[in-house]
Amino acid sequence: MNDSHYCPHTPEEIGEMLTAIGVASVEELFAPIPAELRAKALTIPSGISEFETLARMQAIAGENAQGMTNYIGGGFYDHIIPTVIDHLSGRAEFYTAYTPYQPECSQGTLQALFEYQTAICRLTGLDVSNASLYDGGTACAEAAMMALRVTGRKKIIVDGCVNPFSRQVLKTYLFNLDVEIVEIAPVKGMLDRAGLAGVLDETVAAVLVQNPNFFGTVDDFSALAGQVHALGALLIASVYPISLGILKSPGEMGVDIAIGDGQSLGNPLSFGGPSFGFIAARKSFIRNMPGRIVGETVDRNGKRGFVLTLQAREQHIKRHKATSNICSNQGLCALRGLIFLSSVGRQGLADLARLNRDKAEYAKARLSRIPGVTVLQSAPTFNEFTLCLPASAETVVTGMLKEGIAAGVPLGPYYEGSDNCLVVTVTEKRSKKEIDHFARLLEAALCN
Amino acid sequence: MQLIYEKSVPGRRGVRLPASDVPSAAALPASLLRSEPAALAEVSELDLVRHFTNLSRRNFSVDTNFYPLGSCTMKYNAKVLENAAVLFAPFHPMTALLPGGTEFCQGTLGMLHDLGGMLADITGMDEVTTQPLAGAHGEMTGILLVAAYHAARGNKAKKKYVVVPDSSHGTNPASAAIAGYEIITVPTAPYGDMDLELFKKAMTDEVAAVMMTCPNTLGLFNPHIKEISDIAHSHDALMYYDGANLNAIMGKVKPGDVGFDVIHVNLHKTFGTPHGGGGPGSGPVGVKKGLIPFLPQPRILKDDQGRFQLEGKRPTSIGRTANFFGNFGVMVKAYAYMIMLGREGLVRVSEQAVLNANYIKERLKPYYDLPYDMTCMHECVFSASRQLAHGVHAIDIAKFLIDRGYHPPTVYFPMIVKEAIMIEPTETESKATMDAFIEVMIEAAKTAETDPQALHDAPLTMPISRLDETKAAREQNVCCQW
Numbered sequence: 001m002n003d004s005h006y007c008p009h010t011p012e013e014i015g016e017m018l019t020a021i022g023v024a025s026v027e028e029l030f031a032p033i034p035a036e037l038r039a040k041a042l043t044i045p046s047g048i049s050e051f052e053t054l055a056r057m058q059a060i061a062g063e064n065a066q067g068m069t070n071y072i073g074g075g076f077y078d079h080i081i082p083t084v085i086d087h088l089s090g091r092a093e094f095y096t097a098y099t100p101y102q103p104e105c106s107q108g109t110l111q112a113l114f115e116y117q118t119a120i121c122r123l124t125g126l127d128v129s130n131a132s133l134y135d136g137g138t139a140c141a142e143a144a145m146m147a148l149r150v151t152g153r154k155k156i157i158v159d160g161c162v163n164p165f166s167r168q169v170l171k172t173y174l175f176n177l178d179v180e181i182v183e184i185a186p187v188k189g190m191l192d193r194a195g196l197a198g199v200l201d202e203t204v205a206a207v208l209v210q211n212p213n214f215f216g217t218v219d220d221f222s223a224l225a226g227q228v229h230a231l232g233a234l235l236i237a238s239v240y241p242i243s244l245g246i247l248k249s250p251g252e253m254g255v256d257i258a259i260g261d262g263q264s265l266g267n268p269l270s271f272g273g274p275s276f277g278f279i280a281a282r283k284s285f286i287r288n289m290p291g292r293i294v295g296e297t298v299d300r301n302g303k304r305g306f307v308l309t310l311q312a313r314e315q316h317i318k319r320h321k322a323t324s325n326i327c328s329n330q331g332l333c334a335l336r337g338l339i340f341l342s343s344v345g346r347q348g349l350a351d352l353a354r355l356n357r358d359k360a361e362y363a364k365a366r367l368s369r370i371p372g373v374t375v376l377q378s379a380p381t382f383n384e385f386t387l388c389l390p391a392s393a394e395t396v397v398t399g400m401l402k403e404g405i406a407a408g409v410p411l412g413p414y415y416e417g418s419d420n421c422l423v424v425t426v427t428e429k430r431s432k433k434e435i436d437h438f439a440r441l442l443e444a445a446l447c448n
Numbered sequence: 449m450q451l452i453y454e455k456s457v458p459g460r461r462g463v464r465l466p467a468s469d470v471p472s473a474a475a476l477p478a479s480l481l482r483s484e485p486a487a488l489a490e491v492s493e494l495d496l497v498r499h500f501t502n503l504s505r506r507n508f509s510v511d512t513n514f515y516p517l518g519s520c521t522m523k524y525n526a527k528v529l530e531n532a533a534v535l536f537a538p539f540h541p542m543t544a545l546l547p548g549g550t551e552f553c554q555g556t557l558g559m560l561h562d563l564g565g566m567l568a569d570i571t572g573m574d575e576v577t578t579q580p581l582a583g584a585h586g587e588m589t590g591i592l593l594v595a596a597y598h599a600a601r602g603n604k605a606k607k608k609y610v611v612v613p614d615s616s617h618g619t620n621p622a623s624a625a626i627a628g629y630e631i632i633t634v635p636t637a638p639y640g641d642m643d644l645e646l647f648k649k650a651m652t653d654e655v656a657a658v659m660m661t662c663p664n665t666l667g668l669f670n671p672h673i674k675e676i677s678d679i680a681h682s683h684d685a686l687m688y689y690d691g692a693n694l695n696a697i698m699g700k701v702k703p704g705d706v707g708f709d710v711i712h713v714n715l716h717k718t719f720g721t722p723h724g725g726g727g728p729g730s731g732p733v734g735v736k737k738g739l740i741p742f743l744p745q746p747r748i749l750k751d752d753q754g755r756f757q758l759e760g761k762r763p764t765s766i767g768r769t770a771n772f773f774g775n776f777g778v779m780v781k782a783y784a785y786m787i788m789l790g791r792e793g794l795v796r797v798s799e800q801a802v803l804n805a806n807y808i809k810e811r812l813k814p815y816y817d818l819p820y821d822m823t824c825m826h827e828c829v830f831s832a833s834r835q836l837a838h839g840v841h842a843i844d845i846a847k848f849l850i851d852r853g854y855h856p857p858t859v860y861f862p863m864i865v866k867e868a869i870m871i872e873p874t875e876t877e878s879k880a881t882m883d884a885f886i887e888v889m890i891e892a893a894k895t896a897e898t899d900p901q902a903l904h905d906a907p908l909t910m911p912i913s914r915l916d917e918t919k920a921a922r923e924q925n926v927c928c929q930w
Contacts, residue, residue, distance in 0.1 A: 005793050006524055006720075007800045008878040017807045017879060023823075026799045029806055030700050032669040032823055039702045043569050047790025050528040057784055061535040063555030065543070072542040075771050082463040084497055086534075092511035093504035096525055098723040101517075101858075104910040105850045107449075108507035109725040112500070115452050115489075118928040122486045128926050131726065134581040137771040145626070165771040172744070172767035173588075176595040176604075176628035220479050249482050261771070270533070271556045272541030272772025273581065274728035286924055292726065297920035305912040309920040315584070315622035316861065320631040325622035328582040328716065332724030342452050342489040342496055343462035350485045351465055354472075361473035380476050398548035406543050432469040 005047060065404070069434055071363075072406045073384055073425035074214075075136055075163050076272065077264040079242065079352075080429060082343045085266045089336045099292070099328070103307045109331065110306035113294040116338040120278050123244050123341070124258040125251020127283035131292040132276045132334035133326065136261025137169035139277030140208060140238060142290045142324060143257045144170055146281070147206030147234045148179065149288045149323065155180045155204050159191045161213035162238060164414040170208075186415070189215030189377040189386050193224070202231050206257075210238040211247065214414075216360075216384030216423060217377045218247060225254030241265050241278070241337075243382045245353025250280075257281045266340030267333050276330035276337060287313060290324030352428060356383035360426040363435045367424065370443045376421060384425045386411065389446060393422040396445050403441055449506070449911070452489040452499050453928050460490040506911055507725070508855040514881050516808075518827045518858035518870025519617065519665060521695050521717035528788070529721065529781035536780050541772040545746065550757050557756035560773060561748045563783045564732065570794070571691070571711050572704025573734030577743050579774045583692055586712025586731025587623035587659075589744065589769045593710055593735060594657045594686045595627055596742035596766050603684070607656035611685070613642035615666060615862045620659045620690055629656060636864050640820035641670040653683050657710075661690040662703070663825035665862040665870070667805060669696075677707025686710060686739075694718045695874070696802055696825035699795035709736045718797075719782035730778040744769050800875035801826040804882060808871055811886045815893040819865050827872035831865050840896040842867040844903035847914065848895065851907045852888045 009017070014026070023029060048056075070078040089095065093108060100106030100113075113131045120129035133139045144156045156174075158167055160183050171181060184195045191209060200207070207228050212218045221237060228235045234256040239247075242264045250258035263275030281289060287310065295309030315322040344352055360383040368375050372390030389396060393410035400407040408425070411418035426435065475481075491499070508515065515522040536556065544553040564576035580586035591610065598607040610624035611632045621631045632650050637643035641664055651658075658680045663669045670676070677687045689703040689711035695718045703711050715721050716729035723729070735743065741764040749759050789797065802825050809818065809828035816830040832842040846856030846869075858870040873882055895902055907913065 004796050004800075005789050006526060006876045007793075007796050008876070009800060009803075013879045014803065017803055021803075021806045021810045023806075026803050029799075029802050029823055032671060032825075033697070033701050034671060034674070037674060037701050037706045039572070039697075039700055039705065042699050042791040042794065044566050044786065044791040044794065047788055047793040050526070050788060053784050053788040054528055054531060056787060057532040057535055057780065060555040060559050061539075063558065064536075064539050065552035066538075068538075068540065068543060068552065070540050072540055072546070074542040074545070076541055078540065080466070084462070084493060088497065088500040088504075090530070091501065091504040093507040093509045095722045095724050096510035096512075096522075097507045097725045098515070098517060098520055098522060099726040102508075102846065102850065102856055103915050104847065104907045104912055105508040105513075105855060106506075106725075107911055108503040108505065111449065111451070111506070112503055112725075114926070115928070117926055118451075118453060119486075119488060121927040122488060125482075125486075128924075134585060135771050137768065138581065138585070163771070165768060168768040169770060172592065172769055173626070175766065176592060176599075178628075218476065218480050222479075244482070244486060246476070246481055248480055249486070252482060268534075268537035268777070269540045270537050271539040271544075271553075271776040272774070273770070274730075274775040274777050276728075283924070286926070293926055295920035295923070296925040297916045297923075299912040299915050301913055303912055305915045307915050307917050307920050309917070309926070310924070312921075315618040317618070318622070319618045320621035320625035322618070322622040322625075325584040325588055325619050325626050326582070327584045327617075327619050328714075328723070328727040328729040330581075330724075330728045331726030332722075333728055335725065338452075339496070339500060342491060342499075343493070344465070344488070345461050345490040346456075346485045346488045347459070347490070348461055348463065348465060349488060355465060355468055357476075358468055358470050358473045362470035380480060394547040397546050401543075401546065401548055401552055406540060406546065406549075409542060410547065428466060435470075 067404060069405045071408050071424045071426060074409050075165060075261050076269055078269060078427050078429055079264050081266050084343060085336050085339045088339050089332055094335060095332055100308060103305060107305060110294050112335050112338060114296060114306045116334050117294060119338055119341045120280050123241060124280040125249030126258055126280035128286045129280040130289050131294055132329040132331060133279055133291055134330060135275055135277045137166040139259035139279050140166040141170045141173035143236045143259045143279060144206060144208060146257060146288050147236060150234060150285055151205040153203055153205035154178060157182045157199060157204055157207045159184050159209045160186045161191055161215060162208055162210040163214050189217045190379055191219060200231060204231060204233045206234040206236050208236045212240060212243055212382040212384060215377060215386045216381040218380045218382050220248060222253045242353055242356060245349035262333060262337045265337035267336050274330055274333050276333035288323055291326045291329055355428040359428060359430055360385060363426040366435060366439045367442060370446060372446060383427055384423055387422045387424055389420045389422055391446055392419050399445050400441060405438055405441065449502060451928055452491060455491055455495055455499060456489045458490060460492055462491055462493045462496045513853055513855050514877060514885055515855040516857050516871045516873050517855060518872040519692060521872060521874055523720060523874035524876035525720055525722040529784050532784040533777045533780045554756055557748050559783055561750055561756055563779055566786050567713055567732055568734055570698055571734045572702025573711060574737045575740050576732050576734040578732045578779055579744050579770050580731040580733055581770050581775050582727060582729040583712060583714040583731045584619040584623055586733045587619055588627055589733050590688055590710040590712055591624050591627040591657060592766045593739050593742045597739055598656055606654060609655045611650055611655055611658045615664050615864050616659060616661055617665065617690060617692060640666050640668045644672050647676060648679060651679055651683050655683055655685040657686045657688050659688040659690060661693055663693050663696050666820050666829050667824035667827040668820060669825055673706050692717060693826060696798055698798040700798055704736060710739060715778055715782040720785040721778050721781040728775045728778050730775040742766050797875045804873040804875060804877060808873055808882055808886060812889055815890050827870060829865050830869040832867035832869055835896040836867055838896045838900045840900050840903050842869050845892045847906040848892045848903050849888060851909045854885055854888060
């Protein structure tokens with residue numbers, strides 16, 4: 001019986017191969033490993049069939065709470081995913097290929113990535129995009145490092161309204177470098193412009209902001225871009241791609257580098273990944289971009305084709321002088337993002353963004369009618385907003401989880417003195433009926 | 449083939465959105481709005497499906513072609529893994545980070561914890577973080593752990609260098625440089641690995657870590673590995689193991705047993721998860737006890753009741769290397785792969801990967817130069833130097849293979865081998881597939897002698913011929929302008 005999962009050889013074939021090699025046993029091939037270094041047996045259990053494997057995986061998935069109604073975001077959003085995405089990204093010709101090092105037999109991936117880069121440029125209003133980064137947090141770090149290279153300066157100013165996980169990733173990336181990170185504490189869920197003005201000078205490489213920010217506030221950074229540029233610094237904006245269906249694009253604001261997490265573009269929540277990070281910038285910065293970039297060219301017969309380009313920036317050529325260490329990125333997730341954007345299309349993305357905002361505005365009005373509940377920010381919001389509750393947000397959230405509702409992200413763990421604040425996310429997937437139910441439960445929880 | 453934007457017709461849509469059941473909100477101030485919608489493609493669902501289906505047909509892939517791309521471990525990706533991953537699609541990662549939220553995520557947290565345990569067993573490490581999102585991301589995480597270790601001992605200023613052999617993956621020096629280190633490169637000796645004497649000279653107390661790939665990128669196991677790690681440790685330098693080549697050694701040798709302190713593992717290589725045309729991968733990092741205090745957060749712990757919890761704030765942690773728990777969907781696949789194969793199956797993977805590589809090496813040896821002629825592990829590296837005498841380069845042989853339906857091996861890497869052709873068949877390929885590939889490689893070698901122009905002209909059967917890469921780099925046309 002051949003029970004060797006996915007190892008196809010019969011004993012006869014193994015015998016023939018050993019003869020061709022000129023050794024007596026497979027074990028002999030491991031002779032280069034000194035005997036005293038050889039491993040003790042593995043303790044992993046013995047193997048099982050694929051049927052048993054799938055049953056085990058179903059049992060594991062079953063240990064998570066099922067059917068939770070999400071009012072949480074924090075960088076990952078519960079959006080619709082058109083069914084074509086699974087079918088098309090599930091084409092094995094896409095998902096079992098690798099980095100398109102050989103362009104003639106990889107035009108599918110290369111053209112798709114070129115179309116992806118185009119979609120990201122059009123969405124962000126910027127000139128150039130790479131073929132994806134890992135996620136939104138690492139994109140913040142890559143953008144900051146790019147700004148350090150471009151300016152030759154060693155200080156990054158970060159708006160405290162940027163996603164706290166992304167800020168943490170940025171700090172982790174930079175902790176062993178000679179780089180200063182200055183954080184500006186938020187005021188009422190918004191960038192403290194006066195606080196920023198106090199630290200903004202000619203030693204600053206970049207200012208990092210987020211729109212909509214972690215509190216849900218929508219801002220316009222056009223004037224800020226001018227101030228930042230006047231000092232020779234760059235403006236980096238982390239953006240939520242669905243919101244760009246209606247919100248002013250980074251390019252229109254004068255942003256130099258736009259980044260974000262692409263999960264909301266057709267990638268499932270999947271307990272936090274895989275998603276993808278995107279990065280787009282002004283054309284003059286292209287040689288400082290991290291990661292793969294696909295470019296258009298022609299073949300020997302003048303026919304259009306696509307290749308990985310400007311590879312002299314990358315680790316496999318430049319080694320320690322590369323613009324980034326990134327190699328594998330999130331290609332298949334970026335492909336899903338492209339298919340998502342091409343499926344909803346130009347008007348569809350605008351409609352989807354409006355639908356998100358309409359639902360959130362309904363929820364905001366409904367929830368803030370609950371006695372003692374107010375909205376933190378006076379500024380506009382998109383599909384997230386921050387409530388100030390008359391009680392600990394953490395206590396409320398813990399209680400609501402038992403009702404099958406993830407009620408929002410309590411701000412207490414991330415912002416000092418914000419124990420009663422709750423960021424609520426409402427996507428197009430939440431019905432009026434669900435929102436009303438949520439409001440009744442929240443009201444009941446707060447009255448107790 | 450037309451771009452999706454060239455198929456776009458104003459007003460067309462690929463999907464219908466849900467109708468609204470709430471009132472329309474008052475419009476935002478104009479200063480916050482974009483002047484016009486983003487110029488995304490406007491196509492019907494059928495147009496969309498046909499476009500991407502036809503694009504996919506312009507790719508070689510493991511499911512359609514033998515793909516012996518050295519260093520990348522392009523093994524078959526079991527279909528059941530895809531079915532397993534979708535089971536976890538609805539779970540929001542934020543749920544686990546809410547107060548009391550871990551109770552609602554016991555399945556996902558438990559799986560990550562158990563995956564870490566299995567990887568620790570295979571690598572001989574004490575704990576594994578599953579947060580890093582790819583191999584290079586794991587490398588950077590690992591080197592940041594090294595930096596935190598030295599900083600905690602008051603040696604941040606003193607430890608300035610990371611030692612890397614010249615045969616290493618480009619990501620090794622790039623990751624160490626991004627983490628703030630200067631690089632010392634040690635050349636390869638005639639025996640096919642880092643020159644031991646030159647290594648000894650390079651080692652000082654200012655070295656923070658030594659990054660090794662073992663087996664190395666020549667596919668060779670370094671017989672001096674224990675001595676190297678002893679020397680490194682005598683200088684208080686830590687040993688970093690690049691797990692890119694772990695497919696060769698499962699159950700045969702555990703890096704943790706031979707002196708390595710920190711390791712990253714590429715789940716998309718060794719543990720059978722698909723490469724996705726360039727990701728997503730997953731790069732968990734294993735460490736020895738001394739480095740546990742520095743591991744990224746959130747860290748998953750199993751409590752006395754067997755429940756999985758997230759550790760509270762730990763000031764010694766390097767923080768976060770990614771926003772949530774890593775590429776969870778990829779880890780589901782790797783976990784399913786590991787429990788399915790089990791300990792005997794994983795050992796067999798390494799045995800047959802090594803068997804296949806040696807078979808190809810021996811069969812092709814008469815036709816191609818083999819700069820390091822010894823028993824290899826999971827891959828073998830030839831040189832096209834013999835063919836170069838006829839004006840034929842490694843790239844020409846690669847393009848000839850494409851015409852015959854084979855994805856080429858890795859060429860021009862490792863850089864220490866002139867005209868390198870790096871072949872990694874993996875354990876999932878049959879003898880018949882390899883025999884057919886070997887015949888075509890032999891044909892290429894013969895054609896190099898008799899008709900070099902035929903190789904220069906290849907490929908002829910693809911939708912496009914060789915591309916003008918200089919033009920692409922000069923014009924930098926990286927997004928559609930119309």
